[in-house]
Amino acid sequence: MNNNHHRHIISLLMENEAGALSRVAGLFSARAYNIESLTVAPTEDATLSRMTIVTVGSEDIIEQITKQLNKLIDVIKVMDLTEGRHIERELMLVKVKAVGAGREEMKRTADIFRGRIIDVTDSTYTIELTGTGSKLDAFLEAIDPAFIIETVRTGASGIGRGERSLKA
Amino acid sequence: MPAVQRVSGRAFLTGTGQNDYPLGFTNELISGHFMEATGAEIVVRCIAEEGVEFVFGYPGGAVLNIYDEIFKQNRFKHVLVRHEQAAVHAADAYARATGRVGVALVTSGPGVTNAVTGIATAYMDSIPIVVVTGQVPTPAIGMDAFQEVDTVGITRPCVKHNFLVKDVKDLAATMKKAFHIASTGRPGPVVVDVPKDITYHKTEFEYPASIEMRSYNPVVKGHSGQMKRAVQMLLEARRPMIYIGGGVVLGNAAAQLTELATLLGFPVTNTLMGLGGHPATDRQNLGMLGMHGTYEANMAMQHCDVLLAVGARFDDRVIGNPAHFAREQRRIIHVDIDPSSISKRVKVDVPIVGDVKSVLTDMLALLRQAKEKPDAAALNAWWTQIELWRAKNCLKYNRQSPIIKPQYVVEKLWDVTKGDAFVTSDVGQHQMWAAQYYKFDKPRRWINSGGLGTMGVGLPYAMGVQLAHPEAQVACITGESSIQMCIQELSTCKQYRIPIKIITLNNRYMGMVRQWQEFFYGSRYAESYMESLPDFVKLAESYGHIGMRIEKPEDVEAALREAFSPALKERLVFMDFQTDQTENVFPMVEGGKGLSEMILAEEL
Numbered sequence: 001m002n003n004n005h006h007r008h009i010i011s012l013l014m015e016n017e018a019g020a021l022s023r024v025a026g027l028f029s030a031r032a033y034n035i036e037s038l039t040v041a042p043t044e045d046a047t048l049s050r051m052t053i054v055t056v057g058s059e060d061i062i063e064q065i066t067k068q069l070n071k072l073i074d075v076i077k078v079m080d081l082t083e084g085r086h087i088e089r090e091l092m093l094v095k096v097k098a099v100g101a102g103r104e105e106m107k108r109t110a111d112i113f114r115g116r117i118i119d120v121t122d123s124t125y126t127i128e129l130t131g132t133g134s135k136l137d138a139f140l141e142a143i144d145p146a147f148i149i150e151t152v153r154t155g156a157s158g159i160g161r162g163e164r165s166l167k168a
Numbered sequence: 169m170p171a172v173q174r175v176s177g178r179a180f181l182t183g184t185g186q187n188d189y190p191l192g193f194t195n196e197l198i199s200g201h202f203m204e205a206t207g208a209e210i211v212v213r214c215i216a217e218e219g220v221e222f223v224f225g226y227p228g229g230a231v232l233n234i235y236d237e238i239f240k241q242n243r244f245k246h247v248l249v250r251h252e253q254a255a256v257h258a259a260d261a262y263a264r265a266t267g268r269v270g271v272a273l274v275t276s277g278p279g280v281t282n283a284v285t286g287i288a289t290a291y292m293d294s295i296p297i298v299v300v301t302g303q304v305p306t307p308a309i310g311m312d313a314f315q316e317v318d319t320v321g322i323t324r325p326c327v328k329h330n331f332l333v334k335d336v337k338d339l340a341a342t343m344k345k346a347f348h349i350a351s352t353g354r355p356g357p358v359v360v361d362v363p364k365d366i367t368y369h370k371t372e373f374e375y376p377a378s379i380e381m382r383s384y385n386p387v388v389k390g391h392s393g394q395m396k397r398a399v400q401m402l403l404e405a406r407r408p409m410i411y412i413g414g415g416v417v418l419g420n421a422a423a424q425l426t427e428l429a430t431l432l433g434f435p436v437t438n439t440l441m442g443l444g445g446h447p448a449t450d451r452q453n454l455g456m457l458g459m460h461g462t463y464e465a466n467m468a469m470q471h472c473d474v475l476l477a478v479g480a481r482f483d484d485r486v487i488g489n490p491a492h493f494a495r496e497q498r499r500i501i502h503v504d505i506d507p508s509s510i511s512k513r514v515k516v517d518v519p520i521v522g523d524v525k526s527v528l529t530d531m532l533a534l535l536r537q538a539k540e541k542p543d544a545a546a547l548n549a550w551w552t553q554i555e556l557w558r559a560k561n562c563l564k565y566n567r568q569s570p571i572i573k574p575q576y577v578v579e580k581l582w583d584v585t586k587g588d589a590f591v592t593s594d595v596g597q598h599q600m601w602a603a604q605y606y607k608f609d610k611p612r613r614w615i616n617s618g619g620l621g622t623m624g625v626g627l628p629y630a631m632g633v634q635l636a637h638p639e640a641q642v643a644c645i646t647g648e649s650s651i652q653m654c655i656q657e658l659s660t661c662k663q664y665r666i667p668i669k670i671i672t673l674n675n676r677y678m679g680m681v682r683q684w685q686e687f688f689y690g691s692r693y694a695e696s697y698m699e700s701l702p703d704f705v706k707l708a709e710s711y712g713h714i715g716m717r718i719e720k721p722e723d724v725e726a727a728l729r730e731a732f733s734p735a736l737k738e739r740l741v742f743m744d745f746q747t748d749q750t751e752n753v754f755p756m757v758e759g760g761k762g763l764s765e766m767i768l769a770e771e772l
């Protein structure tokens with residue numbers, strides 16, 4: 001069996017019922033699958049929920065994960081986005097110290113990463129960034145960790161490129 | 169109360185054996201589809217609409233409205249157990265023995281927690297049951313209300329699906345979905361949690377004739393290209409093997425499987441759950457495989473070059489060591505309705521997702537059309553090898569023993585019941601001996617807990633089976649430890665006159681535990697002895713049954729004949745066989761060892 005672990009982004013559509021999230025989260029914990037992030041929200045059709053799950057595992061484990069997700073009665077469709085061309089975005093809000101010379105430096109770094117400053121005080125900036133998880137990681141690495149007051153990330157959302165789509 | 173209700177209710181309660189209760193609801197005033205009904209009425213009417221014969225249950229505050237409606241109807245019978253665990257086990261056994269959905273009803277809180285063992289047991293063996301649970305009223309949910317538990321949360325990991333009904337308008341459709349989900353695809357338990365206020369809210373009632381779910385459409389037909397590849401592979405096989413499991417029994421495909429095996433002339437082995445899926449007395453049948461499988465079955469499984477796995481899930485009690493199994497080159501075809509059973513522990517070459525009966529029927533047609541035949545010379549050589557393995561006679565035991573050998577009791581039971589009884593078992597050594605020595609020729613005759621291995625199922629299982637098949641011979645093979653885990657059900661058996669025969673292989677030990685301690689823990693028998701046992705004869709008598717204690721091998725057959733004689737046909741007989749305390753189950757594949765690395769009995 002294949003034991004190389006890779007990061008996968010799994011997209012799924014399920015009935016927007018109470019407890020839908022706990023069925024998915026429960027499955028991951030009961031079967032000891034990794035979960036890096038999970039996002040969920042209703043879609044344009046209010047009866048449907050769309051979830052994006054980022055997980056890490058070998059090919060065999062990912063195969064089991066998709067099969068087990070499909071087996072959940074409320075799940076309508078499952079797609080491993082990483083199997084094809086796709087777009088991944090995550091939103092991050094970072095509150096940083098912005099004082100003295102560091103204040104200008106922080107603004108420049110945010111600009112380079114196409115971040116937007118969305119809240120300002122005398123001594124802080126709150127920066128909004130979107131991008132792939134690795135771009136957000138890169139931003140955090142680019143600034144001095146001592147300046148970080150707080151970060152909050154949404155976890156990845158993903159969608160297939162071109163015609164590739166997940167429909168009920 | 170209208171008199172007719174009480175009369176019909178009593179007739180059953182006192183167990184006169186009368187079945188001639190009138191059809192229809194006594195409170196059914198309006199005919200036609202649309203009528204106002206309370207949630208409680210709806211629950212009861214949905215169960216009746218499903219054609220359910222028995223509801224196994226236990227009342228409590230949250231379900232009193234439902235019980236009141238049960239009281240007023242006579243389309244199904246309610247069986248009052250003595251513990252909710254037994255209600256679910258009995259419903260589960262009813263389903264195993266008939267193929268229909270079993271139904272249990274319990275109250276909120278402790279009723280639910282008591283039922284969980286039963287639900288998990290059914291889940292692990294893929295048994296279709298619907299469990300209706302009471303819940304505190306919706307406004308009280310989350311308030312730490314009296315007898316509140318998060319039923320949907322507690323049962324979620326051990327059900328196929330569960331529902332909390334929040335609006336009486338959804339109730340009928342939810343019940344329909346519950347029966348549909350339980351019985352289709354890979355079967356399993358479904359819980360419907362009904363808050364008490366829902367049971368008195370009213371709505372127009374119509375039971376849907378069918379249900380569509382966009383998120384749930386199990387595959388039935390196999391992929392034609394894959395089936396062609398499979399048939400080709402089978403025809404090319406030189407050392408073929410057919411490995412069948414519970415799916416053949418659950419999918420009612422024993423006839424198709426047997427036809428296929430006969431047509432090809434290939435050897436067949438069954439899992440513990442697949443017993444009866446192919447006749448045990450057929451020469452092509454090598455018996456059970458796995459941890460306590462026969463020498464010939466395990467050797468043939470290990471050394472085959474083409475394996476056809478049907479409705480079996482390569483469980484760790486079967487393939488303890490996948491790496492060891494993979495050392496031999498073989499191609500594997502796997503038929504299963506659940507894709508997640510395929511390539512889970514063992515990688516397969518030809519996966520076929522579909523219902524076993526449909527797939528086997530299609531494969532039979534393809535085989536009949538095929539011009540090639542399996543290589544007769546190769547198959548002969550393979551059978552010659554298998555017969556050499558079979559000649560080891562791995563199930564041999566000492567027949568001269570002055571102490572009763574448990575294997576002997578099971579063999580004699582087979583003789584006395586002409587191999588045609590329904591046999592339930594508990595969990596332990598006696599379960600393995602029952603599986604090895606009672607030769608099941610028909611499906612749904614062997615009722616046991618394989619996946620969860622739940623001690624205590626034997627007696628409630630026998631109740632469910634006997635109620636489903638009132639005329640059949642039903643034997644419960646158990647151990648002195650297991651039987652004590654649901655012993656209270658002797659009272660239920662008295663109330664409903666359930667004439668099962670309990671065969672206790674009493675070795676005064678948790679024999680299975682003792683065996684492991686003997687083999688792997690230097691014979692340090694920590695807490696595996698059973699002291700202070702009750703006098704089972706007196707115990708049975710105190711419940712109004714017949715008790716027998718059998719101490720000598722020469723008395724075994726006579727005792728069994730008496731218990732199964734027409735004179736005792738209506739009676740429950742509790743047989744306490746004093747068996748050899750030192751006997752072990754062989755062959756044995758230690759956990760994590762390869763299939764061909766068996767420990768055999770010393771006598772060999």
Ligand SMILES: Cc1cc2nc3c(=O)[nH]c(=O)nc-3n(C[C@H](O)[C@H](O)[C@H](O)COP(=O)(O)OP(=O)(O)OC[C@H]3O[C@@H](n4cnc5c(N)ncnc54)[C@H](O)[C@@H]3O)c2cc1C
Pocket residue numbers: 292293294353354355412413414415416418419420438439440441442456457458459460461478479480481482483485486503504505506509522523524525595596599617618619620621622680
């Ligand atoms: C003490 C003890 C010892 C044990 N020792 C052994 C042993 O030596 N050997 C042994 O075999 N077992 C043994 N077991 C049992 C073991 O734990 C498993 O329960 C058993 O091996 C599983 O059987 P199975 O593979 O047939 O699968 P089951 O659990 O019966 O699963 C059935 C499979 O069939 C599929 N299926 C269901 N319906 C259909 C359908 N209509 N069409 C197609 N597929 C379908 C399901 O998806 C599933 O994959 C032991 C248990 C205990 C308690």
Ligand SMILES: Cc1ncc(C[n+]2csc(CCOP(=O)(O)OP(=O)(O)O)c2C)c(N)n1
Pocket residue numbers: 594595596597598599621622623624646647648649650651673675677678679680681
């Ligand atoms: C509920 C439960 N608890 C514990 C076990 C572990 N266990 C498996 S077999 C066994 C002993 C069974 O003893 P007995 O019923 O006397 O059967 P024997 O093995 O002696 O035939 C135990 C404790 C179990 N399977 N189920």
Ligand SMILES: [Mg+2]
Pocket residue numbers: 596647648649673674675676677678679
């Ligand atoms: Mg014992």
